[in-house]
Amino acid sequence: MPLSVPSTPAVLKALPRALSLAAAAVAAATASLLLISAVVSNSHHAASSSSPQLPPSASASTTAALAPAPAPDHPGPDHHPHPPPPPVPPCPPNATHDVPCHEPPSGERHCPPRPPPPPPPHHPPKDPPPHPPPPPPHCRVPPPPGYRPPPPWPARRDRARYANVDLPLVPPVKVAGGQEQDPVRRRGEWLVFTEGVRDYVEQLERVVxxxxxxxxxxxxxxxxxxxxxxxxxNYGILTMSIAPRNRLGPQVQLALERGLPAMIGALVAHRLPYPSRSFDMVHCADCLVPWTAHDGLYMLExxxxxxxxxxxxxxxxPVNWKSTYNISNEATRDMQDNQLAMDDMLNKLHWxxxxxxxTISVWRKPSCHLHCDQEANAKRLGLPPLCTGEDPDSAWYxxxxMCMTCIPRAEPFNGCAGGAMEKWPKRLGAVPPRIASGEMxxxxxxxxKHDTLIWEKRVNFYLTYLxxxxxGTFRNVMDMSAGFGGFAAAMSKHPVWVMNVVPANTTENTLGVIYERGLIGTYTDWCEAFSTYPRTYDLIHGNGIFSSHIHKCGIIDILVEMDRILRPGGAVIVRDRADVVLKVKKDADRLQWHSRVVDTENGPLDPEKLLIVDNSLPLPGS
Structure with missing residues (x-):
């Protein structure tokens, strides 16, 4: 049967109805798209309101470049997906103030290094061991009941929360004039500290x-x-306060809770973990160190x-043996003998x-050791032998x-140790004498100088996130691999102090340069525990620390230690190669850290990436 073709008038008559239906369909589709867009916009706004805004460099290009390939929808018969590693569980409640490597009553640090992980075999062994050794246990040190973050600086220097620290309290210590050095008062939930050393320091100012x-x-x-x-x-002096972990209580923990530099340490057989020529002043007020014991060993340190x-x-x-005290004559003679022995030792050191x-004695070390060029003359005068053939900056275990460390000569500068130190704050920007003299x-x-400029740029970029x-929210800051101290120098414009850590056994020992800039720091091995209490740092910065330690210990080992010393709500910046940062991110998720991978200040083409951790954000589902 032949097809019937509608007439032109019929087509024209039906066209408005068809156009009306099409327009209605387009309108419905447009309304649906607008509704979806509104939902996405609202969810994006909610996410952005709970986290810092990403800068332009932290764009989709970073995610596209770093996101792992999606898993196949239908895995084949040979595909065996591995479940994600479980979260790191909490430690037992009695570990809330756990300090590894420092077990009282001995003040000596003892922390056997963890054996390095075995390298992966090229081919799996034919007969694997039936019972492989279990991995080391990991757990997160829990905060004590009632813990709350310290108040912002400078309010925290005058008070600390009673629930945050491991009591009993430190007993007050007497200094000159019978004045209490560390009066501590409890007022409700707070421990209140007063200026208990004002008169003592003002008396010291008259001679120093x-x-x-x-x-x-x-x-x-x-x-x-x-x-x-x-x-x-108040004088612009940065003090490294040290005390052992002993029966006197958590002295170092209280100091750090106040936002003041401190670490666990004691004079024992090992050198203190600082380089030679570090400090402009060393202070001891009834610090219970037997200075004259072991032939003056500690005075040599x-x-x-x-x-x-x-x-x-x-x-x-023993300085105050001449003062009037209600003590026996025998005790007076002992103090007199100790002071005479100390005076004799310091005279031999040419102080x-x-x-x-x-009750206060002040000595000064010479600016130059001219006698160090005359070994025979030193022996004739009964001086300690001169240290030869060893690195005076080596101080990790x-x-x-039992020898005297000589100040190096620097003939082109007509002086010792590369020339005179600049006064603070010029010292921060000047070339350190160790570099200027060619000693390094x-x-x-x-x-x-180039390193200093680089860190100025990097820290300015970090401000996007911090x-x-x-x-004053962040006060105690740690740089896990401090280099020349450029990060700390760039941070000095903010109300923070930085513990500059130089990893032990590094090929480039730069800690002496850091001290000559007027900054402070220490050595440590990041495969061991750091010498501090839990929850004592507000911000941790790690530049290249994981790529330099990945063959010494596991990433999770370092992260668990970082989690121990980071206060709840603290922040972390990890800077490393992109592949390493992704591995760190995977393990950081096991700690339930709020973290994300972003570009550096150099944009998406930079082979380095940043892992930004901001634990002040609520955990998912909390």
């Missing part, structure tokens, strides 16, 4: 140039709750640590007594040497 930038770095033995270091901040021309401040016994007033032959002035640097 605390003002004007001559003294910038100080070391305080038996620090109590770091009231001495706290008051020295102080001599190693002091800068040329640095000050040694010692108060209480000069600056002052002895009441290195024994204290592998480090040029140009490389050092919104709270200027309001």
């Amino acid at each position: 140039p605390l003002r004007g930038g001559v003294v910038r770095t100080a070391l305080d033995f038996g620090c109590g709750v770091a009231s001495f270091g706290d008051y020295l901040l 102080i001599d190693r640590l002091l800068q040329p021309g640095g000050y040694w401040v010692f108060s209480r016994p 000069t007594k600056v002052s002895e007033d009441g 290195a024994n204290i040497s 032959k592998w480090l040029s002035i140009q490389r050092y 919104k709270y640097l200027s309001n």
